Amino acid sequence: MKKTLGVIGGMGPAATCDLMEKIISLTRAASDQEHIHMLADVNTAIPDRTAAILRGGPDPVPELTKSARRLVSAGADILLMPCNTAHYFYDDVARAVSVPVLHMPREAAAALKAAGVKKAGVLATDGTVRAGVYEKALVEAGIELLYPSPAMQAEVMRLIYDGVKGRSAPLESIPVGDILQDLRGQGAEKVVLACTELPIAFAELGLMEGCLDATRALAFAAVRAAGAETTAPDPW
């Protein structure tokens, strides 16, 4: 009997669907009935995570835990948060429920370690960067973190907020090639897309080569945790 996955979503809504699709495509199944039972809460009342961490914006924890409890009440056995920045609040969410909550940065770190990566570039929101959401997971896996220069980090934020969330800037107007070059110039062997909006943009731009999609790493771990077989041997 496979377990039921619960997705604490809405951060953003498109990233929620992206995780769900990755879980579906990574599940070995020949019919609808062989797929994993999933419950999703696209909770758009969850306040902006970066604003809470950096600018004293409204605390996301009450809505995060409300979604977590709602999903467990509806039958979820394992929870997932398709938002890297939200992992700053991971302990609060994990404490609120009695079921396991998968940890996206740790799953990404495991995939990097398995691939023998020693230095990884991290592309994420200002909130994730400044709060050090990826620091602990990568350092524990023996991997050195590299971040973009301040100017390039501002472009990463523009890609996330204007390019994907708001769809107010064409993706092509953001110098994504320069961002990657900056990290590779610093010695990054691989680049982690550590914001769930980024793989959406990178896939559209055809720039996934050499990048680890943290959403896909989480999806891969979720399929295995649910007790299903994966369609690929690793999340790369």
Next chain:
Amino acid sequence: MKKTLGVIGGMGPAATCDLMEKIISLTRAASDQEHIHMLADVNTAIPDRTAAILRGGPDPVPELTKSARRLVSAGADILLMPCNTAHYFYDDVARAVSVPVLHMPREAAAALKAAGVKKAGVLATDGTVRAGVYEKALVEAGIELLYPSPAMQAEVMRLIYDGVKGRSAPLESIPVGDILQDLRGQGAEKVVLACTELPIAFAELGLMEGCLDATRALAFAAVRAAGAETTAPDPW
């Protein structure tokens, strides 16, 4: 205050994500928080709908109503079923809950009528075709239905089951152009993609021109029913 949408999903899982993405992209929103709250139940225990209608397979109604009630308990104000064939069981689902359940064939019929269509080709599962799921909605809207020839209908089933659900046949191996030609030869002005797996295949194949995506018609109606503004004036 916008209403919460509840998605009775898993029929198939990819079609569930497709509906959710269409709702998200049709919602006018500049931030995560301006999107519609959605709950989804990717209930993979729902038995095959076509098998139930045509071959006495297990009845999908108990699992459909279980999902409907689960979503309403979790807070859904309006329910959606991203599976055209499942609309054969629409009355049973609608009776099981006290909230409105949107009706995909009726939404598709409304979009065809608004576009002045008098003769529409319908591409659907054998279950949807034989049970006449689209008949009533289109006839009430004053639209004549045209179905593919038996040989072409067999190819539609292969596209749905092997091409999309099972991913065991490459989409290019199915003569989709011939299917469309058959309907247009019979006088179809537009073609309704009346199985939620079909828009996924047609979009990949670049064949959406002249086709109404019933999933998109449902998404469009859902955004309006939830109280949000749409990003497009109609579902075409």
